[in-house]
Amino acid sequence: MSCACCGKKLANGMIRKPDTTTGEKYKSCPHCSVANGKEHVLHKYPQEFGKTSARITAKNPDGYQSYCISCRRLTKGASSHNYTNGRVCSSLK
Ligand SMILES: [Zn+2]
Ligand SMILES: [Zn+2]
Numbered sequence: 487m488s489c490a491c492c493g494k495k496l497a498n499g500m501i502r503k504p505d506t507t508t509g510e511k512y513k514s515c516p517h518c519s520v521a522n523g524k525e526h527v528l529h530k531y532p533q534e535f536g537k538t539s540a541r542i543t544a545k546n547p548d549g550y551q552s553y554c555i556s557c558r559r560l561t562k563g564a565s566s567h568n569y570t571n572g573r574v575c576s577s578l579k
């Protein structure tokens with residue numbers, strides 16, 4: 487599945503967009519986006535993701551988590567509950 491807004495895969499957790507009104511940064515959660523099924527769902531970054539030194543790589547120098555905090559707490563295989571709290575791709579420019 488691809489995002490109806492930007493055309494990138496919903497499972498892509500690397501989508502980053504700022505809210506140009508507030509200046510806050512948002513990043514896509516792949517699990518929330520798949521639960522939405524149409525567009526990326528983005529949450530405030532890094533507040534709603536958290537960082538871990540275990541994930542620091544050349545591609546991920548900040549060590550950010552791919553999934554939002556809520557999705558990481560889900561039992562394996564459970565669908566996202568948090569996607570309705572995020573911002574959809576088309577609501578951010
Ligand atoms: Zn998108
Ligand atoms: Zn999520």
